[in-house]
Amino acid sequence: MSCIRFNTPAQRQAMRDHAPVMLTPEQAAALHPAPPVTDSKIARLRTLAASPNPKIRESVASSYHAPEDLFEKLAKDSDEGVRSWLARNENVSCDILRSLADDESEKVRGWLALNFFVPDDVMARLADDPDDTVRALVRWKAALASDELTNA
Template identity: 75%
Template sequence: MSCIRFNTPAQRAQMQRMAPRMLTAEEAAALHPAPPVTESKIRRLRLLAGHENPKIRESVASSYNAPADLFEALARDGDEGVRACVARNEQTPCDVLRGLAGDESERVRGWVAVNYFVPDDVMRRLADDPSETVRSLVRWKASLATEPAAG
């Protein structure tokens, strides 16, 4: 028995019509709205920010709903992964990113460099970072702003 399947033009046309269509991000968000941020959610984030498991603290540091004081506290966390999650979170306050730009960890400083919302003064500082990796991330991000739009 052959594994080759032969479809008629009518069958192929019907499969094309029935194929699922990819949703845009906006359409997906409209179909699956995020639940509202409640005081209860904020209390849970505060509780989990002190959890002994660094992976759980990373999840709090990655939350777009964490309050500013949690970002500040987690930016001082002893675990590099937690600080890296704070550094890459687009909701992290600029002053917290400024502090993380001086972090001992190259990984954390690299995430600061690629954070879309990092202030210009921090990018200038990171352009002179001791790490070649961080400097190259700064150059790469700067190149994105100078490339012509595709399309």
């Protein structure tokens, strides 16, 4: 007996009819407010950023609440996974993102190319990147932006 189930058109329509109303990000945030960022939370992030385990440092690099000096330190981390998480973090400053454009790892530069908060001058540099994949990601992101403009 197969575990795959195929819904009939009537079942699919019933699921659409009874689908929950989607909340906007603002409505969801109002219903589930984030706890305040305290000094103890920042102290924990500092402790975690010094961990010998790169996966723990990655969690700090992905944080929206880490202070700028911690992001600067993580931008120089020896592990490309840590720098990759930093490259995709939307709360990292433009100056740190600029420094990652010269990263030795094409993985880091690729994630940087996908970050929608990367300044235009960095995207122009990444468009001439030596790695084919990074250049392809820049073109793909530009095509997405172009599609958004034409569909608006």
